Amino acid sequence: xxxxxxxxxxxxxxDRFSEAEMVTIRQHISNCAxxxxxxxxxxxxxxxxxxxxxxxxxxxxxxxxxxxxxxxxREASNEVWNFGRLWRATSALASSMVATVAALAVLTLVxxxxxxxxxxxxxxxxxxxxxxxxxxxSQFGEELQSDSQVLTTLYGSEEEVVR
Amino acid sequence: xxxxxxxxxxxESAFAEIMRRYSPRVFNFANRFFRERSQVEDAAQxxxxxxFTELRSFEGRGSxxxxxxxxxxxxxxxxxxxxKRRPELxxxxxxxxxxxxxxxxxxxxxxxxxxSVERSMVAADLAGRVLATLxxxxxxxxxxxxxxxxxxxxxxxxxxxxxSKVKVKAFRARRRMREAVEQLxxxxxxxx
Numbered sequence: 400x401x402x403x404x405x406x407x408x409x410x411x412x413x414d415r416f417s418e419a420e421m422v423t424i425r426q427h428i429s430n431c432a433x434x435x436x437x438x439x440x441x442x443x444x445x446x447x448x449x450x451x452x453x454x455x456x457x458x459x460x461x462x463x464x465x466x467x468x469x470x471x472x473r474e475a476s477n478e479v480w481n482f483g484r485l486w487r488a489t490s491a492l493a494s495s496m497v498a499t500v501a502a503l504a505v506l507t508l509v510x511x512x513x514x515x516x517x518x519x520x521x522x523x524x525x526x527x528x529x530x531x532x533x534x535x536x537s538q539f540g541e542e543l544q545s546d547s548q549v550l551t552t553l554y555g556s557e558e559e560v561v562r
Numbered sequence: 563x564x565x566x567x568x569x570x571x572x573x574e575s576a577f578a579e580i581m582r583r584y585s586p587r588v589f590n591f592a593n594r595f596f597r598e599r600s601q602v603e604d605a606a607q608x609x610x611x612x613x614f615t616e617l618r619s620f621e622g623r624g625s626x627x628x629x630x631x632x633x634x635x636x637x638x639x640x641x642x643x644x645x646k647r648r649p650e651l652x653x654x655x656x657x658x659x660x661x662x663x664x665x666x667x668x669x670x671x672x673x674x675x676x677x678s679v680e681r682s683m684v685a686a687d688l689a690g691r692v693l694a695t696l697x698x699x700x701x702x703x704x705x706x707x708x709x710x711x712x713x714x715x716x717x718x719x720x721x722x723x724x725x726s727k728v729k730v731k732a733f734r735a736r737r738r739m740r741e742a743v744e745q746l747x748x749x750x751x752x753x754x
Contacts, residue, residue, distance in 0.1 A: 409736040412708040440744035443667050444736070447692060447743070448709040450685035456593045456602045458585040463578055466610045470577075473611070 404428070405437045413445035566626055570617040581610055584627060588634050594705045595638045597690035605641055609634045628719075635702070635720045642698035651695050653746050659684045660691075664746060692742050700735035707732050 404427045407420070416424065428435040568576035585606060592605035612633050620629050653661070663684045693701045706712040706720070707728075717728045 408740065409733050412736075436744055436748070437740060439668070440740045440747055441736075443664070443747065444692075444739045444743045445708065446667065447685055447689035448704065448739075450682050451594060451689035451693075451705070452709045453682055454593065454686035456589050456599055458589050458606065459603065462585060462603065462606065463581050466581060466607050467574065467578060469607065469611060470574075470614055 402427070403431065404434050408437055408441040412448070413441045414449075566617060566620050566622065569614070570620075577614060580613070580626065584630050585610070587627060588630060591631065591634045592638055594709055595642060595693075595701060597687060597694070601641070605634070605638055608641070609637050612637060632720055635706075639698055639702055639721075642701055651691055651742060651746065655691075656688070656746070657684075660688045663688060668747060692739060692746075695742055696735060696738050699731055700738055703728065703731045704735045704739055708736070 404424050407424065424438060428438050565576050565580050569580055588606045588609050589602060592602045592609070596602050596605060609630065613630060616633070620626070656664070659680075663681060666681075693704065696704070702721070703717065706717055707714070712720075714725055714728050714732075717723070718725055721728070723731075
């Protein structure tokens with residue numbers, strides 16, 4: 400018996416075997432029932448595939464209209480989606496701007512006030528520092544006068560006050 | 563290329579013209595993979611929706627038809643992958659006409675005088691049912707190579723697979739199809 404031809408059958412479609420190959424196949428299947436079954440199945444498979452090739456479907460009359468309608472629908476939904484995306488981007492930008500403005504306001508208004516309080520405190524703690532002396536010269540001048548001197552300035556000499 | 567450029571720029575009438583020219587080809591191609599007319603229409607619709615979206619990527623190096631065929635191949639393959647595969651087709655699942663057609667083949671009644679439109683339709687439908695039992699990639703290779711006479715190089719171009727992958731797939735797909743048909747033939751009452 401010649402070599403089984405099953406693998407040969409799967410190498411190419413049935414209708415593309417050469418004359419010589421067909422002679423070899425026919426010789427073998429005349430003595431091999433197993434390969435004969437495979438040969439018949441390969442032949443029918445090729446007929447089936449060829450029949451499939453022959454069947455056709457034409458586009459329906461409304462096919463084009465339906466596709467164009469789907470395209471428009473999709474474009475419209477894309478626009479809505481794009482608007483949504485734009486809106487989200489805008490709100491994110493607005494939020495960040497508000498946050499920035501708030502931060503700037505805090506830096507501008509609160510921090511300088513705190514700084515002035517601190518300098519006043521410094522002055523009150525150390526009244527005789529060079530800075531305090533320079534800034535509050537007149538104040539210190541007044542405080543250096545005794546109470547009696549102030550009274551004298553206001554009401555004249557002690558004697559005059561007694562009178 | 564002009565049509566493609568115009569369609570890319572949003573000219574709807576140019577895209578309608580592309581559809582008018584190429585939809586018969588797309589339908590014929592999708593028809594090889596799906597038995598139901600509605601599935602063929604769905605596949606064709608998906609192809610043109612994708613084509614419209616991806617027109618920007620069409621650089622005009624190849625033909626518009628070739629570009630659309632590649633989209634059709636991928637679309638059909640994806641649809642086959644997502645659809646439920648029949649595990650096996652038994653002879654008890656066959657219609658009376660399908661059994662009759664197989665009996666005719668076994669009895670050698672495939673001559674011209676026995677050919678008719680009805681018998682061809684039965685055979686085409688049976689082919690679709692047998693193919694549906696195979697993995698999607700096997701269906702693609704068999705349909706293209708054995709059904710459409712496409713060369714290995716053409717399949718490589720359409721799918722992006724290597725040549726050796728196409729050859730191996732074709733070999734295995736033929737064997738699976740042959741075994742499926744052999745099972746059906748073995749259970750026919752009038753077998754030789």
